[in-house]
Amino acid sequence: MKTEKAMSSSTKETIAAYGFLMPNLVGFLIFTSIPVIASLGLSFVKWDLLSPAKFVGFKNFVDLFKDPFFWKYCWNTIYLMLAIPLSMGGSLILALALNQKLKGIVLFRAVFFLPTLCSGVAIYMLWRLIYNPEFGVLNSIIASFGQLIGITLNGPYWLTDETWSKPALVIMSVWQTVGGYNMILYLAALQGVPRDLYDAAEVDGANSWQKFWAVTWPQISPTTFFIAIMSVIGGFQAGFDPAYIMTGGGPNGSTTTLIYYLYNNAFQWHHMGYAAAIAWVLFLVVLFFTIVQWRFFGKTVHY
Amino acid sequence: MGKPMASSVASRLPPDGSEKAAAQDVFGGPTAARLKRRKRRQVFLRKFFAYVLLIGGALTMVGPFLWMVSTSLKEPGQVFSFQKEWWKEWLPTSFVWRNYVQAWKVVPFARFYLNSIFVAICVTFGQVATSAMAAYAFARLRFPGRDKLFFGYLATMMVPGAVTMIPVFILLRYLGWIDTYYALILPAIFTAYGTFMLRQFFLTLPSDLEDAAKIDGCSYFGIFWRIILPLSKPALATLTTFTFMGTWMNFMWPLIVLNTHHKFTLPVGLAYFQSLHHTDWTLLMAASVMMILPILAVFVFNQRFFVEGIKLTGIKG
Numbered sequence: 001m002k003t004e005k006a007m008s009s010s011t012k013e014t015i016a017a018y019g020f021l022m023p024n025l026v027g028f029l030i031f032t033s034i035p036v037i038a039s040l041g042l043s044f045v046k047w048d049l050l051s052p053a054k055f056v057g058f059k060n061f062v063d064l065f066k067d068p069f070f071w072k073y074c075w076n077t078i079y080l081m082l083a084i085p086l087s088m089g090g091s092l093i094l095a096l097a098l099n100q101k102l103k104g105i106v107l108f109r110a111v112f113f114l115p116t117l118c119s120g121v122a123i124y125m126l127w128r129l130i131y132n133p134e135f136g137v138l139n140s141i142i143a144s145f146g147q148l149i150g151i152t153l154n155g156p157y158w159l160t161d162e163t164w165s166k167p168a169l170v171i172m173s174v175w176q177t178v179g180g181y182n183m184i185l186y187l188a189a190l191q192g193v194p195r196d197l198y199d200a201a202e203v204d205g206a207n208s209w210q211k212f213w214a215v216t217w218p219q220i221s222p223t224t225f226f227i228a229i230m231s232v233i234g235g236f237q238a239g240f241d242p243a244y245i246m247t248g249g250g251p252n253g254s255t256t257t258l259i260y261y262l263y264n265n266a267f268q269w270h271h272m273g274y275a276a277a278i279a280w281v282l283f284l285v286v287l288f289f290t291i292v293q294w295r296f297f298g299k300t301v302h303y
Numbered sequence: 304m305g306k307p308m309a310s311s312v313a314s315r316l317p318p319d320g321s322e323k324a325a326a327q328d329v330f331g332g333p334t335a336a337r338l339k340r341r342k343r344r345q346v347f348l349r350k351f352f353a354y355v356l357l358i359g360g361a362l363t364m365v366g367p368f369l370w371m372v373s374t375s376l377k378e379p380g381q382v383f384s385f386q387k388e389w390w391k392e393w394l395p396t397s398f399v400w401r402n403y404v405q406a407w408k409v410v411p412f413a414r415f416y417l418n419s420i421f422v423a424i425c426v427t428f429g430q431v432a433t434s435a436m437a438a439y440a441f442a443r444l445r446f447p448g449r450d451k452l453f454f455g456y457l458a459t460m461m462v463p464g465a466v467t468m469i470p471v472f473i474l475l476r477y478l479g480w481i482d483t484y485y486a487l488i489l490p491a492i493f494t495a496y497g498t499f500m501l502r503q504f505f506l507t508l509p510s511d512l513e514d515a516a517k518i519d520g521c522s523y524f525g526i527f528w529r530i531i532l533p534l535s536k537p538a539l540a541t542l543t544t545f546t547f548m549g550t551w552m553n554f555m556w557p558l559i560v561l562n563t564h565h566k567f568t569l570p571v572g573l574a575y576f577q578s579l580h581h582t583d584w585t586l587l588m589a590a591s592v593m594m595i596l597p598i599l600a601v602f603v604f605n606q607r608f609f610v611e612g613i614k615l616t617g618i619k620g
Contacts, residue, residue: 016523017446024437027493032459035470097353111361117602120552121570122591126371137370237463241554259465266469267559279466290461
């Protein structure tokens with residue numbers, strides 16, 4: 001009798017649970033789970049949305065690997081990820097400075113967060129103006145710096161120059177992310193380093209530099225690893241919004257990233273199957289880094 | 304035993320050479336007092352450099368925004384002079400408020416605003432409501448297949464948005480929902496992220512209240528509504544803030560599914576505006592300022608939720 005009662009109450013719980021899950025689960029299946037499978041299917045067909053879809057096997061993937069533009073845009077995507085180490089280094093330095101028990105931390109943290117907070121079309125338009133070669137503020141600064149040291153310095157044409165367009169986006173991206181999520185994660189990690197480790201290092205006569213490398217750095221290494229992997233995962237999918245607003249992917253495709261290429265294929269040229277193949281290549285790359293993260297993040301990275 | 308005594312003696316002595324001499328007598332060599340003073344100087348130097356760094360950083364962060372505001376308040380012709388004295392340009396020298404009126408007039412900006420607000424509210428409400436319900440089931444109820452299902456959620460969290468984008472677009476096209484608000488709202492509501500975040504929070508709640516409510520014969524929905532939700536206000540506020548901002552800023556998806564100008568949300572509307580007035584910098588910057596202002600308002604009132612949210616999802620990640 002007792003087990004019978006327990007069973008009925010657990011059945012009740014199951015019914016209630018699925019009731020709570022239902023709205024989210026149904027929506028999730030329709031808009032996420034099924035589309036994932038559908039996109040794999042799509043990557044094996046040729047389809048322009050108008051004529052019927054045609055099964056082509058692995059042709060999309062084969063074409064993709066022979067497509068010089070694909071490799072070029074891969075390179076662009078990886079180049080733009082140069083912003084990740086730069087930004088992370090900056091985030092760590094800012095977090096170390098914020099961790100000195102100073103006054104006004106909340107204010108500084110808020111100000112540093114501004115660019116991340118406002119990231120979007122408005123900020124990209126602002127940076128298009130900053131990079132303007134004739135009356136943008138960056139080249140004005142460069143020119144007056146040149147005057148200061150007595151030479152004529154002319155800033156580059158930034159967004160319209162193939163050599164400078166990618167560095168320009170990297171600089172903007174560092175500005176945008178340096179005081180954002182990563183800095184806050186670093187700050188939390190720094191606050192979690194046990195005080196007595198520093199005391200022990202001081203007893204051993206370590207200076208600030210040695211304390212950083214012997215105590216702080218190993219202690220925050222899980223955070224560093226976490227941020228790096230997450231940023232790389234994000235980096236492979238990034239670059240559409242700024243490029244669309246600031247350069248249109250140019251000049252000469254120098255700022256087109258993989259996601260931009262996918263957008264063009266799918267929604268400009270209606271090569272649906274080809275775009276799905278790009279999406280799946282992207283997915284596999286991201287998956288690889290995700291597995292790396294799962295493998296290592298469980299273990300304690302510091303010694 | 305000697306060390307604390309020495310330092311207490313030293314602290315009573317006047318802070319000059321005699322202190323050093325007295326302490327040196329006891330130990331010979333670097334003394335507690337001297338070490339302390341050296342440490343104080345070190346701390347002072349460290350704080351000094353930290354401030355220099357932080358203030359420099361803060362200026363770098365704020366500078367572009369100041370330039371944005373000052374440009375938005377200029378006469379159109381003023382922008383086009385090469386600014387030799389750029390350091391004077393951060394603060395507005397003229398106040399041409401007409402730019403804002405003008406920007407508001409040349410494209411249906413008020414309409415973009417309303418569209419953005421409507422879409423952001425619908426997505427936020429839908430996402431918080433459905434995520435909270437699902438998170439409650441995952442965190443607080445026991446049912447067959449729970450862990451497998453949750454693993455499925457987690458796994459799809461890793462799938463790039465680019466993968467689902469194309470099939471969802473095709474699906475919406477079949478439903479005839481392209482260029483409607485449904486296309487903006489419905490796919491954005493159901494995320495694994497919100498469910499995951501709230502589940503993590505719900506797991507930390509103590510179960511005493513819940514057990515007591517169960518004994519009193521409270522239904523599952525009653526527990527969810529009267530106990531779990533009120534206890535989770537910070538997490539709910541965090542998710543609300545993040546979702547609202549994310550939807551407000553989202554550019555790519557509205558760009559893909561919308562065609563009609565008067566349905567545009569602010570980011571797409573702003574890009575459209577740029578395509579029409581490519582070099583009207585004063586107007587573009589005025590429009591940009593108007594897009595950022597609501598975000599700043601939300602941030603000022605909800606700042607702590609940001610930090611909490613980042614810690615909650617970032618560290619437990």
